[in-house]
Amino acid sequence: MSAKKITHEYHLKNGLKLIVKEDHRAPVAMMQVWYKVGSSYEPNGLTGISHALEHMMFRGSKKYRGSKYDEIITENGGQSNAFTAHDFTAYHQMLGSDKLEICFQLEADRMHQLLLKEEDFNKEISVVMEERHMSIDDNPERRAYERFSAVAHVSSPYKHSIIGWMDDLRHMTVKDLRQWYQMWYAPNNAIVIVVGDVIPKQIYQWTKKYFGPIKPSSVPTVKPQKEVQSLGMRHVTVKVPAKLPWMILGYNVPVLNSMTKDKKWETYALAVANGILGINHSARLQKNIIRKKQIASVANAYYSPFDRLNNLFIMELTPLNMEKVEECEKALFQEIEELQTKLVNTDELERVKTAYVAAEIFAKDSLSRQAYEIGMLECVGISYVETERDMIKKIQAITPQQVKEVALNYLVPERLTIGVLEPLKMKAN
Amino acid sequence: MKKQLAAKSIVPIQYWQSKKGAHVYFVKRSEIPAVDIDIYFRAGSALDGKKYGLSYLTNAMLNQGTHAYDADAVADKFADVGAHFNKHSGRDYGHVGLKCLSGKKYFNSAFKLFLEILHSVNFPEPALQRKQKQILSVLQMHEQTPSSVAAHTFYSTLYDGHPYAHPIEGTKKTVMALTREDAEHFYKKYYVINNATIIIVGDITRQEAEKRVDEIAEHLTQGQEVVPIAGAVSPKPCxxxxxxxxxxxxxxxxxxxxxxxxxxxxxxxxxxxxxxxxxxxxxxxxxxxxxxxxxxxxxxxxxxxxxxxxxxxxxxxxxxxxxxxxxxxxxxxxxxxxxxxxxxxxxxxxxxxxxxxxxxxxxxxxxxxxxxxxxxxxxxxxxxxxxxxxxxxxxxxxxxxxxxxxxxxxxxxxxxxxxx
Structure with a gap:
């Protein structure tokens, strides 16, 4: 194995950061531009504005008007899209690597010369509302999740969904978007990521040529908006037309970012604890709730140490029917108690660690996954280049005692919110 | 239409027929230390007959136990080496696959269990009953999802009277009527070497791939190749x-x-x-x-x-x-x-x-x-x-x-x- 450095980092004078990762398996490349702004930056009344702006980024910039952007990408056989999350907004193009230069021209132009025309906005906001209908309003579980989040987070801006409340979308104006664009879209608030069959120096040249002339702006300092201490368990019930119940348990827990150096291991221990519950078919929720107790048909667990703000340690189940909901809740509490009272055995712990190692290797098959990992970390202020090999080491160092310790400290009733979807009879109005 | 042969293959595919007659397609890609092995059998819901959902249930049962191991042990053993046992099925096919790190200590043990499943999956009765209940839950999920309702209505209307008309997962009534014997029989008839297309991509040599394919062939029964279901169905009312x-x-x-x-x-x-x-x-x-x-x-x-x-x-x-x-x-x-x-x-x-x-x-x-x-x-x-x-x-x-x-x-x- 060659020890050649494959990830390269560059900085432009205007504050833009460039990260290039070489992958020469096929003559293609992925280019992404990430902006440090997302739904967690939004004040009340303007929820969903980052995502709405993402839509408008495809409605033309000064040099590439109308749908010129889409036409150029299409002609070059590219695929392009974008996504908005709590902590970032990202735009991506995948093309044959010999055609990549055009992306730099397109992205540079829309970084500072977006048209944002009112007539376009009026169409696009109704597209966004249709997207909301499709992804949340007509999906019972997503609808329940939205209400659960609004309760599980008290003061944190993770409260509202990325797409925003319908009433906020209805009252959003193109003027709001223009302000939002001026505030956050600037080279000093962006990261360009390229992964693929490229020569890093060439990419750096293009970045300087096309993004270099864009002036930096004074990007606002985002307020900490630290989640307040939870003072007791919360319950949310959501009654909507559906056939199946659904339940979700979330504990307010810290993330890597919010921990002092000596406490950072706790977030990795939480990741391992979450893995023990739900990382694969061998994990406890599958074994005990799906296969042994047979009270649910779907079981998952989520937690990521890499969010910008403190977030949730989540378990979710699809109980077989309404009668099983109570039993499911009990079973989940039993799993938490098990983590708190018994040390996980070595075989089981090793399985979870191996799953994390394997996932890292499997992820290298996808250019977009590789780029996503870089952008996701960089946007919450964690250096990818510094942590590239570090994360797996940190996970591997976690001991059974540490898993028990974080379970005792964090997976406690005061930090818990329980959400339950109670199906109403389905009938068309 | 004229075809031009490219001077150099864009993706060098190696094709061969294994000892016992399976069609093998192999591409060596050694940059990432991982291997994917996928086997496709003509064993989809088009072959359900009146037992709607049989192909789906059979496929869903593949990681639920063998003669030697129960579902927990199967899950643990794959997890020990970070391997993913994959399976899914459609109207035409039943699929079973292994995604695994290529290092010997990972691959050998995962592949051994993969062979064990192919050879002696045994559809344990309690697991089968549990799966049936889970499939009912899947059906209810479809019923509450408007796009699934639309898809189902579209297929049942367009393919009325054809084996593509019914849902791949079956219906509540037909799924609950399925038995262990049904699944075992379906597996023995269709998950056979003469009916297999094997795909291997990843960090493995041709020699090693050939050896592994022969082992797969040895662990499946010979069986018969299934003739693809008839081409056209008559145009339906609009x-x-x-x-x-x-x-x-x-x-x-x-x-x-x-x-x-x-x-x-x-x-x-x-x-x-x-x-x-x-x-x-x-x-x-x-x-x-x-x-x-x-x-x-x-x-x-x-x-x-x-x-x-x-x-x-x-x-x-x-x-x-x-x-x-x-x-x-x-x-x-x-x-x-x-x-x-x-x-x-x-x-x-x-x-x-x-x-x-x-x-x-x-x-x-x-x-x-x-x-x-x-x-x-x-x-x-x-x-x-x-x-x-x-x-x-x-x-x-x-x-x-x-x-x-x-x-x-x-x-x-x-x-x-x-x-x-």
Whole structure:
């Protein structure tokens, strides 16, 4: 194995950061531009504005008007899209690597010369509302999740969904978007990521040529908006037309970012604890709730140490029917108690660690996954280049005692919110 | 259509037939220390007979126990080495696969268990009953999801009387009536070496791959190759089908019988559909229904390929109040396009797009394995990848116009509308 450095980092004078990762398996490349702004930056009344702006980024910039952007990408056989999350907004193009230069021209132009025309906005906001209908309003579980989040987070801006409340979308104006664009879209608030069959120096040249002339702006300092201490368990019930119940348990827990150096291991221990519950078919929720107790048909667990703000340690189940909901809740509490009272055995712990190692290797098959990992970390202020090999080491160092310790400290009733979807009879109005 | 042989293969596929007759497609990619092995059997829901859901249940049971291990032990043993045991099934196929790190200490143990499953999966009764309950839950999930209701109504209407008509997962009644013997019998009959297409992509030598394939062959029974289900079904009545549903949006699935991979219009329609509603953001449906009118978030058109003639489907969702307007607009767009054909510009741009887009389809090991499964299972020419771009380049505007008129007709379409 060659020890050649494959990830390269560059900085432009205007504050833009460039990260290039070489992958020469096929003559293609992925280019992404990430902006440090997302739904967690939004004040009340303007929820969903980052995502709405993402839509408008495809409605033309000064040099590439109308749908010129889409036409150029299409002609070059590219695929392009974008996504908005709590902590970032990202735009991506995948093309044959010999055609990549055009992306730099397109992205540079829309970084500072977006048209944002009112007539376009009026169409696009109704597209966004249709997207909301499709992804949340007509999906019972997503609808329940939205209400659960609004309760599980008290003061944190993770409260509202990325797409925003319908009433906020209805009252959003193109003027709001223009302000939002001026505030956050600037080279000093962006990261360009390229992964693929490229020569890093060439990419750096293009970045300087096309993004270099864009002036930096004074990007606002985002307020900490630290989640307040939870003072007791919360319950949310959501009654909507559906056939199946659904339940979700979330504990307010810290993330890597919010921990002092000596406490950072706790977030990795939480990741391992979450893995023990739900990382694969061998994990406890599958074994005990799906296969042994047979009270649910779907079981998952989520937690990521890499969010910008403190977030949730989540378990979710699809109980077989309404009668099983109570039993499911009990079973989940039993799993938490098990983590708190018994040390996980070595075989089981090793399985979870191996799953994390394997996932890292499997992820290298996808250019977009590789780029996503870089952008996701960089946007919450964690250096990818510094942590590239570090994360797996940190996970591997976690001991059974540490898993028990974080379970005792964090997976406690005061930090818990329980959400339950109670199906109403389905009938068309 | 002229085919040009590329000077050098874009993706060097190695094909061979194993000792006992399995078709093997292999691509060596050693940059990432991982291997994917996928086996496709002609064992999909088209073979359910009256036992709707049998192929799905059989496939779902593959990791639920062998003679030596129960479901927990199977899960633990794969997890010990970070391997993923994958399985899924469709109307034509049942799939079983292993995704694994290539290092010996990982691969050997995962592959051993993979063979054990192929050879002695034993459908334990308690696990089977549990799976049946879980499948009922899947069916209920479909019932509360408007796009699933639309898809199901579309297939049952378009393929009325054909083995593609019923849901892959079966129905509540048929699933609960299935037995352990049914599943075992289905497995023994269809998950056999003569009915297998094996795809291997990853960090493994040809020699090693051959050895592993022979081991797979030894662990499956010889069996019979299944003849793909008959090509065409007769054209079905058209019209609108409304399903009342308590949703904000109306989900629309409209379409008709399309074609299969071996159709002479395959490349021409690939170009034709790209312009109408293909993946790009410049299609007529996307720019007019979404861009100009803001009526939908997503709208696509596509040919779906299968053994029997697959469907051509246009799919979108819009709020209930604008459903009629959107449906009418879509029909006008399709009508106009079929009658007049694409403009020269659109035609050239679409060809350029498909031509230039192709390297993206072979970028990752996962992409290559997917393409190989289509080539292998549907018996496409072995040089399909190498000749694809030349075949697209050879398509003429006249061919596209003629094929469109022959293939797409709004009046022949069924229109399923699920909503309020």
């Amino acid at each position: 019209g609108e089908f409304h399903v009342p549903f308590p949703s904000e949006q109306s989900n629309v699935w409209m379409g008709q019988l399309g074609m299969n991979y071996h159709d002479p219009d395959y490349y021409a329609m690939r170009v034709a559909n790209e312009i109408l509603g293909g993946f790009s953001l410049t299609s007529r449906l996307f720019t007019q229904v979404r861009g100009k009118q803001g009526l939908v978030y997503s709208i696509t058109s596509a040919f779906h390929f299968s053994d029997a003639t697959g469907p051509f489907i246009i799919h979108f969702a819009t709020q209930n109040a604008t459903a009629k307007k959107a449906l009418k607009l879509v029909q006008t767009i399709v009508d106009d396009y079929v009658n007049k054909g694409p403009s020269k510009n659109e035609f050239l741009r679409a060809k350029k797009n498909i031509f230039n887009d192709f390297p993206l389809a072979i970028a990752s090991n996962h992409d290559i394995a997917n393409l190989l499964s289509q080539i292998g299972f549907y018996k496409l020419p072995i040089d399909y990848i190498d000749t694809f771009q030349a075949n697209i380049a050879a398509v003429s505007l006249e061919e596209v116009k003629a094929a469109l008129k022959k293939r797409i007709r709004v009046d022949d379409m069924i229109k399923v509308i699920v909503g309020n």
